[in-house]
Amino acid sequence: MAALISPDLLKRLEQLQLLARRRSKSTAKGERCSGARGQSVEFADYRNYVPGDDLRRIDWNLYGRLDRLFLKLYEEDRELPVTIFLDTSESMAFGQVAKYDFARQVAAAVGYVALCGFDRVTVEPFPLSVTQAGTVAELRQVRGRKSSIRFFENLARLKAGGVADFNQALRRGAMKHRALGVSVVLSDFLDPAGYEEGLKSLAHRGSEIHAVQILSTEELEPTTYGDLKVIDSETGAEQEVTFGKHRLKAYRDTVQSYCQRLQEFCRTRGVRYQLARSDTPLDDLLLKVMRTGGMWR
């Protein structure tokens, strides 16, 4: 646990609470307001008594005044499903501060905040690796603060590798987690096939989505010049390019344009977007950027 998040930061995270704009529609009890009526201390409404209702929930004071039987309804607190889509592809393993390490820290922080709020946390790493199937299984449906240590351990055991299909992973996740909740996507969003379809399908389910794009410093400002043959770490695709300092600005513009396009796409789909450099201090990202970005309060 200590390898992912420092104890100090954990203490500060404990004070945070995930924000959800929609009421929870989960069936399991929790601590989130939901549209369902149930047992809680929060009064919601009255309704006429019908035979079979629990007599303990009849408002006898009202019966005394109106001589009619009414049932007193309370709002039921239910859990908030939090799904973390964690990009564990080969491309995430790059960077002086590896993007994957940074993404796991963010995932751990989100998960911890959720666990502290009695929400149900599921981590969906993609691509799925057969060797990590056991670990992935233990990262599903994690609930309760006590599970956080186990949660962190399992998270730390995950390794980056393989070729990711971003769209397919998010599509499957959307189908699997039908309950409305919060989805956090931690990726570099550098899939050759694009990211649009995946985000669309996720947003279509009505989930509240937070997209955190994590890029390394080397990707934002490359320092290798000359005639290069760049090789894609996932696909092995090669591309020849002549690069020099005089073209650095053009490259920056390209990256900025790419990120802005992603941001615009997210905005139109109601997805909250955050860009994070892998060498960004974790405190700043979690306690400032993501807080102001509406992830939690």
Add this chain to the structure above:
Amino acid sequence: MNFLTPEALAFAATLPVVVVFYLLKRRKVARLVPSTVLWLRFLNETQASSPFQKLRHNWLLVIQLILLALAVFALTRPYFAGKLEGGRFIVVILDVSASMQATDVSPSRFSQAKTEVAKLIDAMYDNDRMVLLLAGAVTEVRQSPTSAKLALRSALGQAQATDSPTRLLGAIKLAQNLTRNRAKTEVHLFSDGASPDLDEFELQDLNLAYHRVGVGGDNLGIVSLEVRPHPEQSGQQAVFATIANGSTNALASDVSLFFDEQLVGNRRVRIGETNTASLVFVVSQGTNGIFRLQLKNNDALAVDNTASVLSLAIRDSRALLVTQGNQFLERALRSVPKLNLAVAASLADPEPSVDFVVLDDIVPEVWPSGNVLAIHTQSTNWFRPGGTLDGPPIVDWKSTHPLLRFVNFDNVQVAKALAVKLSSWLVPLVESPSAPLLAAGENDGQRVVWIGFNPLDSTWPLRVSFPIFIANTVDWLNPGAPIGIRAGKPFHVRLPSGEKPVTIGLPNGSTQETSTTASGELIFGDTFQQGVYFATYGTNTLQFCVNLLDSDESRIGPRESLQLGEYGTVEATVPVNADKEEWRWIAMLCLVFILFEWWFYHRRTA
């Protein structure tokens, strides 16, 4: 637009080389990246989709191609036809005499002079014109006026030093004629100044720069060599030689005499500074052959360390003295060794079987066809009568003529002489203020010596110079006299009449074909090499020797100034700073550098 050196367009072949370098598959630096998505987008945004994108996206290549094209364009020396202000007219006189072979400067004076001239050519502007004259015994226009530096360099490269003495007068006069009525003229003389004939020239307004070549050094040189029958020892030949030391140090050397390359004598001489030493070798000679004198010392000038002379075997010559009685003359003639003298009172046969005829105060009815010494006689053809002179003073005589060698007229008085007008082929040797007193010449192969006064009417027979003159005359009129000329002088000899081809063998082994004139006269002018020449005609071979034998050339100390005429003096110039164009080399360097840079760029990024 035209091009001065369109052949430089050949350098355009380097343009495809750069492109080929560019198109060649280069080894790129392989770099593993997380994803090529960003790089692909980057390339898509910065590249155009035209088929020439490979040539366009690299500005470095474009710049290099432009630079290369400009450099090639510059090398072609493009120009537009137009009117330019006339440039300088430069006349370069390069001394090619023997003294320029001196090695007191490395590698030689001549090489250094050529280097200086080459610098002058390099410093020419495009509108300057230059003439290259080579001045030796004769002046040669090596290159007519031109602005083409290539032609000038080629002409300069072909110039070679000769073994002939320096005669700068002709070259300077030619330069004066060439520069007359021209603006911006310069005459540059590259020489050591060892020319004795400059006092005959008036400098006037000639813009002459004298570039002194050489620093001077030790040198011994043979300045005279001749062979004569020994006056006292019958059957012996006396070889007279004079060795001059032109330097300011006393020098010593072994002197060896060879006859047909067999050593016949050796002496050790030591000569004080700026002094001369005379040597006499007495040798017996059985056959015709060549005497060669050799100095064995390593001095600064090698060409004057050897001299050759052709000597024919001693034979008795025959002479006919036609006189009414002249004891002095008869005794002088009889004192000449190996001379059979016949005396007659009149000339009956116009073709007597003698080598020459002496006419002493006789006017023959028929002039002899052979060589003649005519004393106090007149001929209506050659010596047109002009009266007589009483007590004509002797004011001048040409001591350089072979007839007057060792002959002095200082104490000679003449009481009466003939006043005649000489034919043009007769050269006055002794002159009075109003008429020549002694003349000599050769007309159609016939040598004639004429004395305009009766020796008995003068004090000359009482002087020692008289028998010497008679002896010189016998030598000069004798057809068997040694044949030798100075380098650069034309060789002419009368061969049996009829035009026939003659092959001349030069000392360096080469041969030249020529032919005699219709009258059988052989004239050969290419005598700029010292040594023995062979003239072969039919089955006969004639030898003659060419020697430097010039004391001015042997005195190799360069002259600080040239005395031109009575008042003109030209000081040696110091090297003048000249604007030397170097752009061609820079342009060439630029070409090479661009190619190298492109190659290095590929090597670095490979």
